[in-house]
Amino acid sequence: MFAYVVKRLLSGVVVLFLISLSVFLLFWYGPSEPAQTICDNDTSNRCTPARLEVFRENLGFNNPWYEEYGTFMKGVVAGREIQFGSTTKFDCPAPCLGYSYRTKAPVFEEMKTRMPATFSVAIGGAFLYLTLGVPIGVAAARRRGTVADKALVSSFLVVSSIPYYLFALLTWLFLTISWEIPFFSETGYFPITENPAKWFAGMALAWFALGAFGCTTYTRYSRGSMVEVLNEDYIRTAKAKGLRDNTVVYKHALRSALVPVITIFGIEFGTLLAGTIFTERIFNIDGIGLWALQAVNQRDLPVVAATAIFGAAVLIISNIVVDVIYSVLDPRVRLS
């Protein structure tokens, strides 16, 4: 299994390399001029062609892309020095993801400060995915065909047909703005180390929106998977042994039913960890997703590259973790 994980990590590194390469290429050959946006911003829209040229030169857009890419990659591995204009020099130790064009702050440092916010959203939301979705799905599977089951399945289908951003926006509009529920009044990220209660209250609405929307998917998955497993021969064997219904369902059936659910959950949890753009934007949480969105709008190449690489890395790791968990849950699976 160790060899397998190493192999997967190595192929993950190749993927990261390709992703960073394509981000760079898109910046160089994409339809808009990155230097223009940054120049406009920095000069309060009085960007002259001469100044644009200076920005281009300073940001390295006049060099061939492979030279700049080489510099960037060297920084990731060994660290580098970065120069803005002719005077200011920054030392950027490895892993150096560059300096933000906009804030002139080191990207890696800023990423570290934003991670707790995104991770808070992701862990809370994912927790609700499973704790709401799986039990409801199992309960529906045990009552399949009944009125309660049909009502649940169809109402959950309605919820999951709503676009997520609309669902989250409506949640925020009603709970925070219209009904002014005090607990939900101040959404956002407040460090858990400073004030856990405030952290919880700030996150609660984001968790609720994410969890209530996402759990419908998990209800469907676990219901479908459970219905299938309950028809398996080994479930009949378990009943024939004289086991209690709850033992049959929770010990024998649930473990098998969870395998496909865990697979999907692992990937989706990775996606959440990589940054939730809608959630962070709507609930005003300063996480990776919001940061990436701003960076794209401001053509902040180092930040865009860093968030893309971060997202890819998280997804690759969660994929590997899913495979390992899979082999633990199902003894027939041997990783090689």
Added chain:
Amino acid sequence: MTITSPSSAPSPTDVDGPYLQVEDLTVSFPTEDGPVQAVKGLSYSVELGKTLGIVGESGSGKSVSSMAVMGLHDEKSSDITGSIRVGGTEIVGLPDSRMRKLRGNSMAMIFQDALAALHPFYRVGDQLAEAYTMHHPKASKRDGRRKAIEMLDRVGIPQPDRRVDDFAHQFSGGMRQRVMIAMGLINDPSLLIADEPTTALDVTVQAQILDLLQDLQREFNSAVIIITHDLGVIAEMADEVLVMYAGRCVEFGTTKEILTSPEMPYSWGLLSSIPEVGASTDARLIPIPGNPPSLLKPPSGCSFHPRCAHRDKVPGDLCFTELPGLTPASNRAGHLKRCHLSNPQEIYRTEVLPEIAPDLVEETR
């Protein structure tokens, strides 16, 4: 080691008559298109130490009837009427909490395809121990494990103390079926139902499994029902045979009677469709024409009439209009058949036997 007695199994010794008595059992499943009558008016009984073979093709109600005996049908999606008495306890309508105490304890079932019937994620030892500790609440986990090893040893699995920690997929087909048998027998059931225990096993392994079942039956003196569509298995194992067709018993008798002088055209068909190892390669198998009938809209009269080659020998349209009763056959007491033919023995001797076993015809002359 403390052997705790099974929680509340009725002791088989204080029961008079057959251990299992099924009377007028009907099982139907309501569907949107109407009820599917899987078993209709089935009666049979099995004594301790005896083996009943139930034969019939897929959908004839063999498995459905024995699942009803085990109480494995979902109450919400099935209607069961009639009477099933196991060791004197009426189990039709028995609440599930009491049914559970019998299931896997005084009656157990061995399923076909052990790979699918054993849980893929739990070690076989844990699955065996679970069956034991469930019915022996005072037994510890270690007792369960010890019992599991003992049973694996009993069914002839080499190195049981090591294999107890293996998963089902790590066993060969025959060994897996032995595990299944060990699980069925772990609580010394008085009634054992084996549902096609040798399907999908190769012939030598099949013989070993059947020998094992016979040995264990002698040892435990249990009543055994063996469900199969293989008349070879019946010949090997059964004392009595019940032939089922479209949910009904169509012929019943001792194994010898059914195999040597059957009186129902469906039984003839079953005998004719057995391939013979020594037969010439030109010899043709004689299949039963047509398909099993729909249980949703069963044929009028005798369910077998659409496929019966001998229906013209019955005067009038009796076969189409009237369901034949289960009546004593012409030759011997205890042999029952469900057929309108008035001279089945003669037809069998003159028409069927020459087709399926010409050499036997010579002998009987």
